[in-house]
Amino acid sequence: MLTLEISQLHKHYGNHCALNGTDLTVRPGEVYGLLGPNGAGKTTLMKTVVGLQRPTSGEIRLFGKPYERGLLTQVGALIEMPGLWPHMNAVEHLRIHARLRGVPEQWVERALDHVQLHEVQNRWVSRYSLGMRWRLGIAIALLPQPQFLVLDEPTNGLDPVGIREMRGLVRSLAGSGITVLISSHQLSEIAQSCDRVGVLAAGQTHYEGDLDGLAVGGDLEAGFFRILESAGCGVR
Helix, strand or coil, X not given: CCCEEEEEEEEEECCEEEEEEEEEEECCCCEEEEECCCCCCHHHHHHHHCCCCCCCEXXXXXXXXXXXXXXXXXXXXECCCCCCCCCCCHHHHHHHHHHHHCCXXXXXXXXXXXXXXXXXXXXXXXXXXXXXXXXXXXXXHHCCCCCEEEEECCCCCCCHHHHHHHHHHHHHHHHCCCEEEEEXXXXXXXXXXXXXXXXXXXXXXXXXXXXXXXCECCEHHHHHHHHHHHCCCCCC
């Protein structure tokens, strides 16, 4: 049973076609990397999967079942950084979100454990680094203890230390049994974090498989650019 199966997904905004027949499959327990240049449709796809947008046409299946909103209780998502209150700490944020979502307050500790924020859990968010803020956002997404986590470019703006910490966090989540779909336009980060990848260009999936299959002569970058060029998205 696949965690996520997308078939011929289309999303139109007026005359603009953001998704143009996208196909994608995510297997249980894996970290799946969604690659593509800016404007490829990565964020649109993720927003559609987590119920923030409705597709124009196509099919989405979650956990082997036809898509319906009740299944989203098993899905956590961080598409954009959530609104954080600067003069509140991590525990206060999580307790508020636990009440809003109707989950036991005891689950706050588990969420903190996942993202390793215990040492700064009582520090005001205004004193957090960007990486800490991303981790708090992920903790909020993890509060309902989802089976499937969707992360849209969580390394954006992070320094090398923050990127390495995020990479470790993603792998640890997969190790705990959570399936992760993560998007990025940074090939090197996806290569170090993911089990399989999908390459989107112009709203279509132009490659799906393991990293070895993406590479040309062992060179991932060459394989990635070859796919973009074949899709008419040459890199200048």
